[in-house]
Amino acid sequence: MMVTMRLPIRTSISFLLVVFLMQSQTWAFMPFAYPFFSSSSVTHKEISRVAILNTTVQLCRSQALSQGRDFVMPKTLTEGSVAAVCSSSASAKAFIRSIDKITENNAAVDLPWHYFFNPIYHFDDETFLRGRDLITSGVSIVKASVREQSYEAARAKLGEVLHTLQDFYSHSNWIELGNDTPYPNLIKPSSSIENIADSETCRSCDGSNCKGNILETVLRQKKLTSGYFNTFSFKKPKGKCSHGGALDLTSYTEPKGGINKDTLSSEHGDQHMDAVKVAIAATSDLLEDIRAAVGDSQFLRFMGLTQASVLCFVIDTTGSMSDDIAEVRRITSSIINSKTGSANQPSEYILVPFNDPDYGPLTRTNDPDVFKRKINALTADGGGDIPEMCLSGLQLALTGSPPQTEIFVFTDADAKDLSLKSTLLALIERTKSSVSFLLTNALSARRRRSSGGQQDGQQQFASRLTSPLNEVYQDLAQASGGQAIEVTKATLPQATSIIVDASSSSLVTVFQAVRNPAKVETFSFFVDSTLQNLTIYITGNSPSYTITSPSGVSQTSSQPSGVLGFIEKVGNFHTLHPNVSDQTGLWLISINSMQPYTVKVLGQSEVDFLFNFIELSEWPHPNYAVLNSRPTANSNITLLVSVVGWDSVRLTDVDLVEASSSKSYNGTLQEVGSGQYLVTISSIPTGEFVVRVVGESSSSKASNGFFQRQSSTQLQASSVMVTTQANGTMEPGKTFTLPFTVATNGSGGVFNIRVSNDRSFVMTDVPSSLILAHGGSANGTATLAVPGSTPSGSDVTVTIEAEAPGGADSNYAVLRLSVVAQVTDITPPVCEIVSVNANCSSNCSLSSWDLSANMTDGSGSGIQSVTVHQGNGTLNTSTVLDRGVNVTLASYSASCCSPQVELVVVDAVGNVGTCFRSLNAAVPQSTSATSTETVTNATTPATAATSGSTIQTSTNGAIGHLFLPVLFWLTVGTTSLYQYMQL
Ligand SMILES: *[C@@H]1O[C@H](CO)[C@@H](O)[C@H](O)[C@H]1NC(C)=O
Ligand SMILES: *[C@@H]1O[C@H](CO)[C@@H](O)[C@H](O)[C@H]1NC(C)=O
Ligand SMILES: [Ca+2]
Numbered sequence: 001m002m003v004t005m006r007l008p009i010r011t012s013i014s015f016l017l018v019v020f021l022m023q024s025q026t027w028a029f030m031p032f033a034y035p036f037f038s039s040s041s042v043t044h045k046e047i048s049r050v051a052i053l054n055t056t057v058q059l060c061r062s063q064a065l066s067q068g069r070d071f072v073m074p075k076t077l078t079e080g081s082v083a084a085v086c087s088s089s090a091s092a093k094a095f096i097r098s099i100d101k102i103t104e105n106n107a108a109v110d111l112p113w114h115y116f117f118n119p120i121y122h123f124d125d126e127t128f129l130r131g132r133d134l135i136t137s138g139v140s141i142v143k144a145s146v147r148e149q150s151y152e153a154a155r156a157k158l159g160e161v162l163h164t165l166q167d168f169y170s171h172s173n174w175i176e177l178g179n180d181t182p183y184p185n186l187i188k189p190s191s192s193i194e195n196i197a198d199s200e201t202c203r204s205c206d207g208s209n210c211k212g213n214i215l216e217t218v219l220r221q222k223k224l225t226s227g228y229f230n231t232f233s234f235k236k237p238k239g240k241c242s243h244g245g246a247l248d249l250t251s252y253t254e255p256k257g258g259i260n261k262d263t264l265s266s267e268h269g270d271q272h273m274d275a276v277k278v279a280i281a282a283t284s285d286l287l288e289d290i291r292a293a294v295g296d297s298q299f300l301r302f303m304g305l306t307q308a309s310v311l312c313f314v315i316d317t318t319g320s321m322s323d324d325i326a327e328v329r330r331i332t333s334s335i336i337n338s339k340t341g342s343a344n345q346p347s348e349y350i351l352v353p354f355n356d357p358d359y360g361p362l363t364r365t366n367d368p369d370v371f372k373r374k375i376n377a378l379t380a381d382g383g384g385d386i387p388e389m390c391l392s393g394l395q396l397a398l399t400g401s402p403p404q405t406e407i408f409v410f411t412d413a414d415a416k417d418l419s420l421k422s423t424l425l426a427l428i429e430r431t432k433s434s435v436s437f438l439l440t441n442a443l444s445a446r447r448r449r450s451s452g453g454q455q456d457g458q459q460q461f462a463s464r465l466t467s468p469l470n471e472v473y474q475d476l477a478q479a480s481g482g483q484a485i486e487v488t489k490a491t492l493p494q495a496t497s498i499i500v501d502a503s504s505s506s507l508v509t510v511f512q513a514v515r516n517p518a519k520v521e522t523f524s525f526f527v528d529s530t531l532q533n534l535t536i537y538i539t540g541n542s543p544s545y546t547i548t549s550p551s552g553v554s555q556t557s558s559q560p561s562g563v564l565g566f567i568e569k570v571g572n573f574h575t576l577h578p579n580v581s582d583q584t585g586l587w588l589i590s591i592n593s594m595q596p597y598t599v600k601v602l603g604q605s606e607v608d609f610l611f612n613f614i615e616l617s618e619w620p621h622p623n624y625a626v627l628n629s630r631p632t633a634n635s636n637i638t639l640l641v642s643v644v645g646w647d648s649v650r651l652t653d654v655d656l657v658e659a660s661s662s663k664s665y666n667g668t669l670q671e672v673g674s675g676q677y678l679v680t681i682s683s684i685p686t687g688e689f690v691v692r693v694v695g696e697s698s699s700s701k702a703s704n705g706f707f708q709r710q711s712s713t714q715l716q717a718s719s720v721m722v723t724t725q726a727n728g729t730m731e732p733g734k735t736f737t738l739p740f741t742v743a744t745n746g747s748g749g750v751f752n753i754r755v756s757n758d759r760s761f762v763m764t765d766v767p768s769s770l771i772l773a774h775g776g777s778a779n780g781t782a783t784l785a786v787p788g789s790t791p792s793g794s795d796v797t798v799t800i801e802a803e804a805p806g807g808a809d810s811n812y813a814v815l816r817l818s819v820v821a822q823v824t825d826i827t828p829p830v831c832e833i834v835s836v837n838a839n840c841s842s843n844c845s846l847s848s849w850d851l852s853a854n855m856t857d858g859s860g861s862g863i864q865s866v867t868v869h870q871g872n873g874t875l876n877t878s879t880v881l882d883r884g885v886n887v888t889l890a891s892y893s894a895s896c897c898s899p900q901v902e903l904v905v906v907d908a909v910g911n912v913g914t915c916f917r918s919l920n921a922a923v924p925q926s927t928s929a930t931s932t933e934t935v936t937n938a939t940t941p942a943t944a945a946t947s948g949s950t951i952q953t954s955t956n957g958a959i960g961h962l963f964l965p966v967l968f969w970l971t972v973g974t975t976s977l978y979q980y981m982q983l
């Protein structure tokens with residue numbers, strides 16, 4: 001009784017202490033010496049990141065070697081250095097974004113409103129079978145999603161799976177059993193998990209000294225066990241080990257203590273680094289399995305590499321559009337022809353046609369010739385009345401292209417599907433893609449307007465950037481940081497240079513402003529020395545302006561050709577590519593216009609930033625969740641900012657800048673490691689705003705080390721909150737119910753609800769409104785019917801919107817959900833080597849060898865691909881039917897200079913089998929359930945692919961903090977990993 005009274009108090013005191021420290025620190029300066037956190041433990045995030053960087057660099061290395069290219073392993077593995085050696089420097093931003101997406105979903109597993117309390121997600125409570133099933137079913141979702149190019153959904157699922165996989169090494173006794181390599185069965189659905197401890201496993205220990213608390217019989221018999229964990233109850237099965245730590249009440253019950261290796265100061269903290277090491281290897285093995293299943297090029301795209309610039313066209317294909325389509329054809333051909341093979345070549349092309357009533361489908365390809373054929377196949381006809389389904393097409397483009405894509409919409413008509421506008425604004429805010437419109441209806445719109453007999457037609461028109469019929473386009477362009485360009489069919493070709501600019505790689509926004517209503521104003525922006533190809537866009541009806549360079553030379557809008565270059569004007573759109581040699585320094589643009597205008601300054605640079613609004617969770621452990629909605633008004637806003645190119649720069653300021661003025665709201669920064677910063681802003685704008693960062697070069701050598709960047713998307717906060725969490729995965733042919741909650745921290749009333757999805761799935765049970773009390777909340781659901789024909793691995797984006805009474809304030813939640821068919825084939829294909837003929841002479845280049853193998857997937861889903869992973873010979877396959885089973889006959893032949901081969905056989909659902917053969921007495925590397933033989937004329941051992949690299953986790957000596965202290969890998973410092981990697 002005494003004891004049980006005392007313990008909860010101790011627990012809650014240390015809990016309060018955590019909260020107190022977190023609050024008093026407000027995430028600034030996490031000290032190296034928390035009394036109960038050690039300063040150099042490694043987090044889930046770092047484990048994932050190290051494995052991703054290493055797996056990716058190894059892939060690029062083997063690609064380079066097999067193509068006969070030189071490969072120099074970077075001294076330090078960072079997103080930037082790995083992207084560079086993968087010949088994809090300009091993809092560093094997308095690579096960071098992908099890793100962030102994976103690691104934020106990994107961290108989210110520990111959120112109290114997600115899976116913190118579910119033991120299966122952490123291999124607590126000896127839940128080995130269900131934990132393993134979570135991993136293998138999750139991996140099959142990842143594979144299916146990658147195959148369908150649903151990369152964002154795949155990244156989210158991968159993060160979740162990795163959390164569970166990594167926890168195994170900290171929470172079970174795998175390390176204590178003496179293992180220093182991963183447990184392969186955790187990622188193999190077809191193998192069993194044996195020898196799970198069936199009786200008592202631990203003896204009591206004193207929290208600070210728990211070494212040796214696992215019973216000798218367990219260790220001797222190699223029984224697998226894991227710690228029990230419960231934050232609310234002292235109960236656990238008799239004699240079982242606990243997880244341990246202050247939050248685990250079971251660790252106060254006999255046998256006391258715990259076995260986790262989450263941090264250096266955990267009960268088994270002396271084995272923390274061993275667990276980290278094996279968790280990194282296990283993460284790498286899982287990534288290799290996915291790589292084998294989806295192939296190298298898909299794997300690289302999944303990681304965000306080769307995703308430097310994506311060009312997306314949304315094209316009106318109705319009858320009146322043949323001129324415009326011809327221009328799209330011309331400009332795509334010209335971009336493709338001029339850029340193919342250059343670093344500025346778009347890495348991916350996306351096309352969405354729309355008509356009326358039809359729109360879509362979206363097609364995406366990384367093959368410029370396929371894209372040209374797609375564009376050439378477009379014809380203009382149909383459409384009926386003048387308005388067309390433009391917004392529906394744009395919705396597909398926003399949900400189907402990677403984040404931050406430059407989207408171009410071509411149309412000569414107004415939108416029929418105007419009700420989608422608010423959904424599109426939500427998607428723009430979430431994807432941060434920019435949407436520009438090339439509108440060729442300017443004259444016809446004016447004619448229609450005046451012939452409509454409206455007295456005030458011209459006057460209204462004068463107060464807009466564009467014609468009134470194009471208002472929705474202007475609003476969407478403005479919100480996204482794009483342009484609404486009004487031209488005639490004849491002048492359209494002069495405006496398409498914007499597409500050439502946008503298809504450049506490493507495009508960054510230096511500065512952007514919109515003044516609607518117009519205002520006389522002088523803007524200044526700083527151009528840093530990393531910026532190239534500075535481009536200034538000004539949109540408006542006859543604005544008058546003066547542009548002044550840092551050296552003081554000026555050019556006005558009335559001088560088309562001047563000291564700074566040639567100002568191209570077409571319709572309402574003005575472009576200047578300053579051709580002065582010294583562009584570094586402060587530029588000024590003074591605008592004197594009676595009419596609304598926009599200014600945008602772009603350049604190419606490898607220094608940029610990414611950000612997300614996040615919600616911090618202090619309990620049960622410091623953690624965060626990325627918001628899929630607008631942040632909450634009248635409260636602190638927290639951003640997680642990642643710097644692209646962080647090896648060379650650091651941030652000094654992050655501000656929110658009001659979109660309608662230049663008023664800025666300053667944030668407080670805390671560096672959290674590997675180029676990430678946590679930014680807290682206590683006072684925020686009431687209307688739209690953008691995010692601006694300012695930083696400096698971290699190397700003292702650089703002169704003029706400042707830089708500034710700005711988000712092009714306009715954002716806003718809201719007093720309405722929409723939250724939703726999907727339970728499980730959608731299946732083709734089934735219905736799926738999505739619960740959601742709408743809440744307000746303002747006044748109550750009737751809130752209008754809108755739910756939409758980008759795949760036209762039929763939705764039922766959706767309330768059209770919910771009634772909320774002041775400061776209250778209400779629940780709703782949406783039930784989606786998933787057609788049976790939906791491909792497994794595709795995704796659907798659901799947008800749930802709630803509008804406060806009066807319509808002035810609204811919020812949304814945007815959710816991307818995977819549609820995955822139940823997988824019944826869990827067995828990898830079998831590969832059997834049937835013969836090897838090698839007669840290699842001493843001069844290997846004069847002789848060759850060959851091998852034949854039989855492969856079958858039995859009664860499974862069937863072999864989908866056979867590829868060569870090591871070796872550069874040629875492979876031929878054919879299929880025969882043998883006793884009712886398909887057998888693939890593979891024959892491989894190679895030069896004797898390429899003495900080993902690994903064949904990778906993948907079935908239709910992504911199970912991977914391999915067979916390996918080396919003419920040398922090699923160490924077989926097969927990890928799959930297949931035949932592996934090593935034979936014959938033994939000479940040299942195969943050289944393992946070793947990397948002499950270290951993984952860099954922080955910059956400029958001032959070691960920051962590993963982010964984030966997520967459950968059971970609580971952390972503070974970065975030195976340990978760095979040192980560990982150097983061991
Ligand atoms: C700048 O633009 C020119 C012309 O479009 C191009 O050749 C050059 O590669 C660009 N610079 C960079 C850094 O991409
Ligand atoms: C990186 O991968 C190589 C080859 O798979 C491996 O030998 C090495 O240990 C890995 N390094 C780390 C830090 O995981
Ligand atoms: Ca039309």
Ligand SMILES: [Ca+2]
Nearest residue numbers: 356383385387
């Ligand atoms: Ca129409």
Ligand SMILES: [Ca+2]
Nearest residue numbers: 825827860907
């Ligand atoms: Ca199979």
